[in-house]
Amino acid sequence: MDGIRVGKRIIGSEAPVTIGWENIGRVEGGPVKRFIFTWFQPVALFALIAFWYYAPNSIAKASTAIGIGIAFKALLLGLEWVNPRYDSWRLTWKEMVTDLFYVGLGYTVLRIVDGYIGSDAIVHAIQHSFDWDKFAWFTGLPLLVQAFLISFIFDFGQYWMHRGMHNWYPLWLPHSVHHYITQFNINKGAVGNPVELFLIGLGIGGLFDFLPRAALLAGAISLGVGVYMHINVRFNTPRWWRFVFNTTEHHSVHHSQDFEASRSNFAGIYIFIDRIFGTCVDGEAEVLGLEGGRRMAIREQMTYPFTEGWRSLKERFGRSAPAQPVAAE
Amino acid sequence: MNLRFIDWIWHVRGSVPLAPGQSEDEAFERLDPLFRQGGTTHDRAEATLTFTKKDQAAQDKMSVFDGGVLAIENRGEARVLRYHLTSRALLFCFLAPLLFLAFAQLTVVINKYQKPDSPASESAKEKAKKDEVRPLNPIDKALGAPAPEKPDKDKKKDKDKDKSSPTPAYVFAALFAALYVIGRVLEDRLVRNLFRKRLHEAV
Numbered sequence: 417m418d419g420i421r422v423g424k425r426i427i428g429s430e431a432p433v434t435i436g437w438e439n440i441g442r443v444e445g446g447p448v449k450r451f452i453f454t455w456f457q458p459v460a461l462f463a464l465i466a467f468w469y470y471a472p473n474s475i476a477k478a479s480t481a482i483g484i485g486i487a488f489k490a491l492l493l494g495l496e497w498v499n500p501r502y503d504s505w506r507l508t509w510k511e512m513v514t515d516l517f518y519v520g521l522g523y524t525v526l527r528i529v530d531g532y533i534g535s536d537a538i539v540h541a542i543q544h545s546f547d548w549d550k551f552a553w554f555t556g557l558p559l560l561v562q563a564f565l566i567s568f569i570f571d572f573g574q575y576w577m578h579r580g581m582h583n584w585y586p587l588w589l590p591h592s593v594h595h596y597i598t599q600f601n602i603n604k605g606a607v608g609n610p611v612e613l614f615l616i617g618l619g620i621g622g623l624f625d626f627l628p629r630a631a632l633l634a635g636a637i638s639l640g641v642g643v644y645m646h647i648n649v650r651f652n653t654p655r656w657w658r659f660v661f662n663t664t665e666h667h668s669v670h671h672s673q674d675f676e677a678s679r680s681n682f683a684g685i686y687i688f689i690d691r692i693f694g695t696c697v698d699g700e701a702e703v704l705g706l707e708g709g710r711r712m713a714i715r716e717q718m719t720y721p722f723t724e725g726w727r728s729l730k731e732r733f734g735r736s737a738p739a740q741p742v743a744a745e
Numbered sequence: 746m747n748l749r750f751i752d753w754i755w756h757v758r759g760s761v762p763l764a765p766g767q768s769e770d771e772a773f774e775r776l777d778p779l780f781r782q783g784g785t786t787h788d789r790a791e792a793t794l795t796f797t798k799k800d801q802a803a804q805d806k807m808s809v810f811d812g813g814v815l816a817i818e819n820r821g822e823a824r825v826l827r828y829h830l831t832s833r834a835l836l837f838c839f840l841a842p843l844l845f846l847a848f849a850q851l852t853v854v855i856n857k858y859q860k861p862d863s864p865a866s867e868s869a870k871e872k873a874k875k876d877e878v879r880p881l882n883p884i885d886k887a888l889g890a891p892a893p894e895k896p897d898k899d900k901k902k903d904k905d906k907d908k909s910s911p912t913p914a915y916v917f918a919a920l921f922a923a924l925y926v927i928g929r930v931l932e933d934r935l936v937r938n939l940f941r942k943r944l945h946e947a948v
């Protein structure tokens with residue numbers, strides 16, 4: 417494979433990656449289907465924003481947000497069935513059970529742990545040690561500006577954390593497990609070693625004082641854009657959307673088996689952060705994973721960062737094996 | 746205890762009749778591509794085929810199974826392919842509700858022993874800050890967004906919010922129980938159809 421030069425890098429020399437918007441697949445079918453899968457993403461995002469902007473205080477609550485998130489993902493699961501991006505990414509019973517296991521961990525035990533040592537706990541501690549009143553001006557900004565800033569600050573932090581994970585071995589170990597996924601489905605974002613799920617959740621957005629409605633709006637933007645990162649649905653994503661926001665296409669390149677391709681598109685929501693720092697590659701990939709697409713079982717996903725880390729430590733610092741005696745001639 | 750009484754949980758057994766006049770060799774030849782997948786090793790001895798799978802691909806048609814034995818037997822006039830397959834995924838899904846029930850119990854126990862934050866620990870300044878109603882930006886007022894409410898005086902609500910609820914764990918326990926039933930029936934049918942198709946349809 418020759419690969420294609422993107423900036424200073426050769427992308428796609430190890431595994432197939434499609435580069436350039438003009439080369440990626442389009443929605444196939446009748447005019448109604450094409451219309452729906454062209455406009456679905458922007459309409460859903462604006463509907464979510466409008467809902468949270470105008471919802472009365474009695475229903476503008478976190479519990480409503482969780483309910484909407486679950487219902488939206490159920491709808492997208494249906495879309496995966498109707499209009500898959502790739503047949504080779506079809507959801508099977510086993511994949512669904514595996515993905516839901518991680519979703520379940522996120523809603524239960526990880527939530528408990530995060531309450532003690534996660535981002536919220538750290539922010540809470542910091543806010544108690546300093547006088548953060550100087551951030552009070554933040555609540556006077558228009559709601560949508562607050563919402564954008566909350567999601568942007570979080571995503572900016574996540575961009576560097578994610579880029580760090582791909583560049584520093586101790587952070588790569590827990591993140592690598594997520595890169596063993598070999599296909600995209602709606603819940604694949606939850607799959608990964610729990611240590612990583614904790615790291616990726618660290619953010620400084622919580623330091624700012626904001627109106628609750630702004631936080632809910634930020635959550636809506638994050639859902640309305642981020643939900644498509646790992647999804648098996650073919651959309652004709654509008655040009656402006658893919659210039660500003662992360663898409664399935666961008667994230668599939670990031671998950672490609674091609675090493676250079678995987679070192680691109682680190683942002684979660686705003687792909688323009690990648691554009692600013694020169695790590696954006698516009699395109700898509702079907703062949704995903706590590707080690708030639710080896711599917712990692714849950715047991716190994718849980719232990720891999722520790723076993724692999726131990727192995728590397730032993731290799732680096734362990735006593736080298738005694739040299740084999742050479743037989744006398 | 747005889748494991749056979751419970752091993753149906755993760756063992757799938759069944760049989761598919763061979764096409765009339767089909768030989769053992771022909772039958773196994775037709776099934777052969779199923780065992781030429783990544784992570785699969787197989788061994789054939791006359792009328793029996795044994796296989797194991799490790800790190801099988803997600804789209805492997807038999808990915809849910811980790812090993813098994815296929816044997817061709819004579820049943821009177823007819824010949825049948827009998828199979829006995831094992832699946833760790835089915836066992837895992839069967840046990841997953843127990844794990845989530847344990848998480849639910851853990852949440853209940855933590856809530857019971859967690860010392861509630863005493864309201865006295867909150868400084869007067871913080872309290873004042875909490876009680877103050879922060880105004881909306883004029884742009885949002887003009888666009889008609891509802892104004893923020895005065896913070897609820899009822900502290901009980903806040904305290905409850907700090908506690909985690911065991912409900913999600915119960916929901917996931919139920920979800921995995923349902924998924925197990927679906928998977929046990931579905932995968933049984935899918936693998937029978939897969940073998941039947943391979944043995945009977947033109948390859």
